[in-house]
Amino acid sequence: MYRSHVLVCGGTGCTSSGSAKIREKLQEEIDKNGLHDEVQVVKTGCFGLCALGPVMIVYPEGSFYSMVKEEDIPEIVEEHLLKGRIVTRLLYKETVTDNGIKSLNETNFYKKQHRVALRNCGVINPENIDEYIGTDGYQALGKVLTEMTPEQVIQTILDSGLRGRGGGGFPTGMKWKLARNIVPDADQKYVCCNADEGDPGAFMDRSVLEGDPHVVLEAMAIAGYAIGANQGYIYVRAEYPIAIKRLEIAIKQAREYGLLGKNIFDTGFDFDIELRLGAGAFVCGEETALMTSIEGNRGEPRPRPPFPAEKGLYGKPTILNNVETYANVPRIILNGAEWFASMGTEKSKGTKVFALGGKINNTGLVEVPMGTTLREVVEEIGGGIPNGKKFKAAQTGGPSGGCIPSQHFDIPIDYDNLIAIGSMMGSGGLIVMDEDNCMVDIAKFFLEFTVDESCGKCTPCRVGTKRLLEILDKITKGNGTLEDIDKMEELCYYIKANSLCGLGQTAPNPVLSTLKFFRDEYIAHVVDKKCPAGVCKHLLSFEIDPTKCKGCTACARVCPGGAIEGTVKNPHVINKDKCLKCGACIEKCKFGAIVKK
Amino acid sequence: MKSLEELKAIREKMKGQVDIREEGSDATRVVVGMATCGIAAGARPVLTAFSNAVQERDLKNVAVVQTGCIGLCQYEPIVEVYKADGEKTTYVKVKPEMVDEIIDQHIVKGNVVTKYTIDAAKLG
Structure with missing residues (x-):
């Protein structure tokens, strides 16, 4: 048994900022100090604060170290893990106060969050099924197979008010009910999972798959029982190598434990899951195109009706839900429909995960109850806009969505409010724009x-x-x-x-x-013929103010187009025919003599 | 795995271990002095013994943590127990053998094991 757990983020964000090396070094130092029987290093999924990566957290103290460097590791191991002295200067600054160190859950970034779908992300090792079971994993599957009828399962999902998290917001329970009943004598049905997350700037589904892959497998098996299917497919984009690897490991472990396969829990229920990799086409996130692609054909949509619940994959009744939708299902089964319906707004229940990006301080992943205002998400959780700039708009729903301007900053975020102002929930990408965006x-x-x-x-x-x-x-x-x-x-x-x-x-x-x-x-x-934000190059012109120019030649030397002419100690001039409008001269000028108009 | 009982067994085994990653503000804290003086006097096996005992019993809201030098080096290994209400008990010259008794009597039942406390040591 270990007295201390060091959780190091192994999500895509932190992996790209070097968390794999940090983990190796950590283990090396722990071994060197003879702590390998006392301290366990755990690779987890995304913590959410991607902007501060690589991040790690040490329990039982709950000390949150951010932007960790390899050379800091020996100090953390010797001081903190061996001697119990927390290395305050390396902690996430927001947790350090005059009155000591506060818990991560009390920081602005986490305080207003409520984690249901991301419950295990950054908490368990996604490659170890035992840790998932230790946090009540597969209990919901056991419960539905032994205590509930398929109709009761569907009724629970209906009562919870869960709606599709992929963007459309169709009631999940309704989808399941249709798939169960619409073709009474179907010989085969399918359960599919849409993990073809393609909106620019969105990474909610990837984080769930990387941080908690078993939750998706468990939910799909529950869905299979509810609609009467014994085969599932997860359609995941090939650009998510870490998610694919962890899903493969998770499927293998679940099969070894008999939680997937034949006769699960000795109840006679069979269910298995296979992966299908997408080749990078955005349209394959559309349900009919996705199923066409699983069948091995070119990923193109087809007209509906018939809807997939009637004629889906291989012409059989099929349900297709998004990763985040599935991630809510086991909790709803265990905690009850009322618990889930107690969160959120009248018509949008539960929580929603957002990927914060663009002009925002805390780039990362957040989960908030439906009905949280955009202002709370951007200013409090997201830490506001860098460099004191003004909020202009937020884009939700990616290329299918729209922008929410500052006059709607206090809008409670839910499906219906966003549609009412011409945007949409989308899968949850939230790109923040300031006054410099055109x-x-x-x-x-x-x-x-x-x-x-x-x-x-x-x-x-x-x-x-x-x-x-x-x-x-x-x-x-x-x-x-x-x-x-x-x-x-x-x-x-x-x-x-x-x-x-x-x-x-x-x-x-x-x-x-x-x-x-x-x-x-x-x-x-x-x-x-002007671009007010100063973005559209064709509408800009660069000029040198001759009263401010000292003739230092710095701009002329940095100009890649050779557009700046002049002699030493005399004001320079920009040749507008040659100017590429790259802005390199503005950055170089120490005297603020170059202006963009 | 063919039964819910087997699933439950894995869950019980893992739960004590995963629970360490939960933070509760109302937790009882067991603080072990782990400065050079503490380590030299044998604080490491005491720390592990506390940690194992808490996890084996799957005790809720008990955190076993380390601290630096408490200032009474001749009494090391020192273990301080902070109850949720802020009440503090200081045990001195703690040995791994004493751990089960402190956990079962003090942490679980709320009876301070007086014979191991600093007051007893000073009197003796």
Whole structure:
């Protein structure tokens, strides 16, 4: 037995900032000091505070070390682990106060969070099934198989009010009920998991899979029992190597323990799961395209109805839920529908995980009850915007969603409120933008993404998004007209109404919502030929103020285009024909003589 | 695995170990002096004995932690027990053999094991 556990984050964020080396060094120092029987090093999933990685936490004290460097390890081991003296200077600064060290749970980042789906992330070793079982893992599966009928399971999920976390927000229990009843004599049914998380900046599902893979397996088995299926597929993108590896380990361990396979808990219920890797197409996150891809065909959507609950994978009744949706299921079974329904707002129950990114101090992963305001998420949990800049908008729902401007900063976040203001919950990516972001440029960025990812099957999406992007490009280059803005808006509604699948139906949302809230910025680009945020290069010009220029030649030397002319100790001039508008000269100038207009 | 009992057995075995990662503010804290003086006097086996005993019994809200020099080096190994209400008991010259008694009598039942405390040592 170990007296102390050192939990080192092994999520993708911390792995890329070097946590694997930290772990090796830690074990090496622990062995050197003869502590290997007393102190256990555990590789866990994501803690959430990715901006401060690599992070580790030492229990039982709960000391949270952030931005750990390899050379700090000997000191942490000798001082803290051997002698019990916490190395205060290496702790996460927010936990260090005048009155001693406070718990991580009391810091602004964690205080308002409520972890249900992320319950085990950063707490257990995801590659050890025993640790999952130690935190009540597979108890819910045992309970449904021995104490509940499939109808009772479905009723519990219905009563809990759980809605799909992938973006659409369809009631999960309803999906299960349809799949159970719609084809009464089906010889085969399937349970699928959508882990094809593709929104730029979103990494909620990856973190659940990396930090707690068994929760997804357990929930899928429960779903299998509820709808009468014995085979599951997890469709996970190949770009998530750590998640895939941990899922493979988890499936193997669950099979060895008989928690997957034949005759689970001796109840006669069979259920097994296989992985299918996606090859990087965004459209495969759409349910019909995803199932077509599992079947081995090119990932293209098909019209609905028939819905998957009736004719899904291989033409059989199928349910498809998102990773985060599944991560809530075992807790609902164990704690009851009322417990889950007690959290959140009237029509959106439970919690939601968000991946915070963009202009925000605490980049990372947070889970808050539905109905938490955007202000709380950005200012309190996210630690506000760097460099004292002003909040302009937040983008939710990625390329399918829209922006939430500052006048809606106090909106309680739930499915219906976001749709009411023209955005959507999406899978949970939340990108924060400040006054330096150009909203036309943001809309263009997302359109570039959808144009790339449109599968090409239907014309409104294939051609429509391309034309939209061309108009946006024209506007950002200063060649747009007011009629272009009207035409663009009309085209948006046409694409929404006529596209085959969710990708095309939602692709115009970034344009529509920025037009709704930031039309003045579009007009500035078109009428004044100016980009108010100073982002669109074609509308900028760089000039040197001759009264401030000392003729130090620093700018001329750094200019990659050779556009700056002048002699030593005399004011320099920028040749606008040669200027690439890269801004390198501004960074170099010590006298603030170069201005962007 | 073919039964819920087997699952439960693994859970019970692991629970004591995973619970160390939970923080409770109302916890009883067992603080073992682990400075050079403490280690030299044999505090390490005492620390492990406390840690194992707590986990074996799956005691809730008990944290076994270390601290530096308490200042009474001749009485090491020193163990301080802080109850949730802030009441502090100081045990001195603790040996691993005493650990079970301190846990069962003091931590579980709330009866201070007076004979091992600093007051007893000073009187004696």
